[in-house]
Amino acid sequence: MSLDTQAILWSLFFGAIFGALITAYVYGRHQRSIITGAGVGAVVGALSGQILMLPLRHCTFAYDPEVVAEAGTRFTPEFLFGIGVVLISSLILLAPVWVWVSQGGRLFNPEVGRTERFGRSPLPYLFLLPTLIILVFFLYWPMIRVVLMSLExxxxxxxARFVCVDNYLRLMNDSRYIHSFTVTFGITIAIVIIGMSIALFISVLASQKIRGANIYRTLLIWPYALSPVIAGLIFLMMFNPQVGIVNQVLYTLFGIRPRWFSDAALAPWVIILTSIWNNLGFNVLFYIAGLQSVPDELLEAAAIDGANAIQRFFRITFPLLSPYTFFLLITNVTYAFYGIFGAVDTLTQGGPRGATSVLIYQLYEDAFEYTNKTGSAAAQSLILFLLxxxxxxxQFRYVERRVTYGE
Amino acid sequence: MLSRSKLVGLLLVVALVIPFAVTTAQDDTIEIVFSHAFGDENRQQLVADVIAAYEAEHPNVQVTAISNPSYRDTLNGAILAAQQGNAPHIVQVFEVGTQLALDSGIFIPVSSVTDAEQLADLDDVIAPVRNYYTVGDDIWSLPWNSSNPILYYNRDIFEAAGLDPDNPPSTYNEVLATCDVLMEQADALGLQGCIGWNMHSWFVEQWVAEQGALLANNNNGRTARATDVMLDSGAMMNIFNWWKELADNGYYIYTGALEDWNGSDALFTGQQVAMHITSTADLVNINEAAVEAGFQMDTGLLPIPDSAERHGVVVGGASIWLTADHPQEELEAAVDFMIFLGNTQNSVNWHKGTGYFPIRYSSIDQLEAEGWFDQNPFFRTAFDQLTNTVEGYATSGALLGNFLEVRTIIEEAAQSVIDSGVDPLEALTEADARADESLAAYNEAVMGE
Incomplete structure (x- = not known):
């Protein structure tokens, strides 16, 4: 493929504009010259934009008369997508510049991680080398490969055939993929909110000073010891519409036999329930630990001041638990995006009609079930990663502000 | 300290190198690697027995069997190994992977290695089975484990309902009529439904073939690469309309999960349904469960649309393939072993041990002579159904590279009709468009621009 000068210029242009504008603003905010900021930003942005544009061979900006004629505008979907890629790419080098400026000309906070033990010796880097080698070969290199695969x-x-950003554009126009997004967010919200509420409620109960509390606490953690697949199998048997215990009870009591796995309104709830149950032990474990760290004096003082149990919980205990809640929020969201796979695979295989086809399951199907969709699966895994x-x-920027850390 | 780290390093090097050193040791024996997808002990033992018998006859050949977790892993593993120049000689590939195996380019036709005598011997393989794996004029692979779907029914329930237990329904309308009788007395008989089969595309494919219809253009992809999957055909409509009628009447039930073989077997053996459709490969297991549950089961032909002439079934199961790029003597030894694996006696043993049917006319003759069918009358249905199959493109099965995805598409269409009340024509029209799009993407990926 010959180098397309016009395409390269486009990519340099967008990187430079973006870099100049934002960097000028950042410089201005820190009482530095806006002109210098714009200049530095333009150069860094233009260069940084090339980091992702080179493997793309600038293809999004290539001028294809047919495509342009079909779209009716020079700003084809590919072109617009390309602008997005340039912006993300330019952040790679621009972000350190902004940090550098906002920290008064230092990239790293000198207070952090400074020890005199090694001085200027290269020894620490030598010690890090084995880890770095492993990271490069098993994490970074595969990651780069995934980026390249997503373009083929x-x-x-x-x-293997280079197809520019076709895999991404196809996904954006794929109604099944869009639907999968909705499903994933719905299930995630349910798992996080319901799961954490139940866990907190149970933890409060289990933290009461009653006989055998230790035994209850241990038992509550058990479900976490099971892999999602095993949890899925247990629920598969329990919710089997004809022979499962759930429907036997429901049929005896109410004369109904809900079709748990084939009813699009019910199937997601079975997945949610399984995931909540499976993850309960983990959440309870942290909440119990958190509850034990709430100082009794505070609660006593509040009680003496006349606060009732509910006020004490919402005004004292819950705020003091916020670091735990924040940590669990992140792990639960991650679980709902990735860890849910085992439950979906054993219970519904994404069905009925895509009602439980979460992103990670769709990705797996395309990557490993079908033979010619590895490119699309690679694109999906990058999208999921970015998401x-x-x-x-x-969460770190906006939720953590509300977290009260102890001493 | 240095010496210790050196020692550790040395140990590491030794640990890494020794396995290679051992495996690269050469002598005169011909080593054949056989990669298959059977993980259960029973079938692995049967394979080991065949290998032991073969090695006893051919002391200069050593056969190593590798077991993989699934058909898909077996094929993927073989393709990866082939890219590294280290392919197993013999690879088991499931029937729907046939086009995929052809497209992978790592295999050569078995008939390109066989001599005249061996080729003549293969005429003994039951025609519909052989046809599936013959593409153009080449026999690409040899059948190993083959099965087809039959009707299972509960004799006790039939009798209690006043139905003739020796005369199971064999057409769609007969099934409906039988279900009318059974479900009128559902509570008395303890039935939740009349008939259950697992929501699997395989049965749909079989019903298309029974009607003599094609699943894909270009004669099921047999005369040229298929470019159109025909999911909105009249044959498909017959199947889906009947299926919907059964479901709407509450006659058809399933576990709600797709491709749930075990779950639907449990519905039948738990006597929640009176009739069941599944593979002959499960005959032994289901009969054992029926005996345990205390009822008598029997088998009948796969019910078909009333308007259709019975064309017979498409062979299911898997076959064994030969990979390219090995020395001629290894290829010859591999083919010799492949034929041995499916010879008359081994085919009989395999049938008795698993329930898959024997793949040779001579094996069936031998089983007849032994009186096997008198002792195990259920097995006869499957053979009748298979040996009476009309030869043709319809019953040879479709060659589709994206067959796995087409299966999912068919199953999702079925689920939308049965569970969400979507109109069959609408569901199949949508499925057809999806399948065609998927096939176009596959063909484009295989053939390049």
């Missing part, structure tokens, strides 16, 4: 179509890993990473960053 192949058949059983053969016949979870984005959610975690948002």
């Amino acid at each position: 179509t192949s058949f059983l890993g053969l016949n 979870v990473a984005g959610l975690t960053i948002i």
